[in-house]
Amino acid sequence: MSEDENVVLYPIFLDLSGRRCVVVGSGEVANRKTRRLLQARTEVVVISPEVRPELGSVVAEVHRRPYEAGDLEGAYLAFAATDARDVNAAVAEEAKKRGIPVNVADRPSEGDFVLPSVLRRGGLQVAVSTGGASPTLARRIKGELEEAFGPEWAGIVEELRVARLKGVPPSEELEGEVSRCLSRLRG
Numbered sequence: 663m664s665e666d667e668n669v670v671l672y673p674i675f676l677d678l679s680g681r682r683c684v685v686v687g688s689g690e691v692a693n694r695k696t697r698r699l700l701q702a703r704t705e706v707v708v709i710s711p712e713v714r715p716e717l718g719s720v721v722a723e724v725h726r727r728p729y730e731a732g733d734l735e736g737a738y739l740a741f742a743a744t745d746a747r748d749v750n751a752a753v754a755e756e757a758k759k760r761g762i763p764v765n766v767a768d769r770p771s772e773g774d775f776v777l778p779s780v781l782r783r784g785g786l787q788v789a790v791s792t793g794g795a796s797p798t799l800a801r802r803i804k805g806e807l808e809e810a811f812g813p814e815w816a817g818i819v820e821e822l823r824v825a826r827l828k829g830v831p832p833s834e835e836l837e838g839e840v841s842r843c844l845s846r847l848r849g
Contacts, residue, residue, distance in 0.1 A: 671776065671793050679703045682722075682736050686729045686753045687743035688713050691767045695741050695777065696721065709733050710744070729753060734762055743767040770794030779804040784816025785823060810847050818843065 683699050685692050688710035696717055699706045706721040709729050718724045725733070729749050733756075734740050740762050742753035747768060754772045757764035766773035771794075778789035779800040788807055790800045818840060825832045832840075 681738035684737040685741040692743035740764040785819040
């Protein structure tokens with residue numbers, strides 16, 4: 663990713679089911695990324711001298727050691743999330759050489775993508791990003807949206823999905839509920 667302030671990131675939602683994703687690191691940032699990858703049903707590989715027990719028991723592979731060149735073999739995505747600048751840089755370099763998209767937690771400009779803050783309500787996902795400039799601001803905005811998009815949205819989205827699968831328009835009642843919920847956004 664470029665440090666150019668005019669860079670435009672392309673928003674995309676990927677199906678990562680069963681894909682091998684390597685997370686190097688085990689601090690809070692690495693753990694957050696690992697949990698989100700697990701939610702996406704990926705095959706998560708964690709490489710770090712220390713791994714929290716709750717994650718070590720649910721990921722596909724754990725390598726309790728420092729990162730080594732070659733650790734990204736077969737990866738679909740890579741995440742450099744250690745507290746060591748040199749290690750993150752080495753992960754980014756290997757990923758670039760192998761053509762593997764990489765997210766670099768401490769220096770987003772060295773990576774290929776950033777991760778948005780995501781609000782989930784069933785099938786509804788609302789992603790907020792500042793392009794890596796301020797993850798804290800993205801989380802704050804997401805927090806504000808959480809109040810506007812309550813738990814009822816999970817049911818609404820599911821009903822819309824079913825109507826679409828059946829090839830029928832949503833009921834007037836459902837359309838009315840969507841309009842009422844959206845009107846709350848306008849204040």
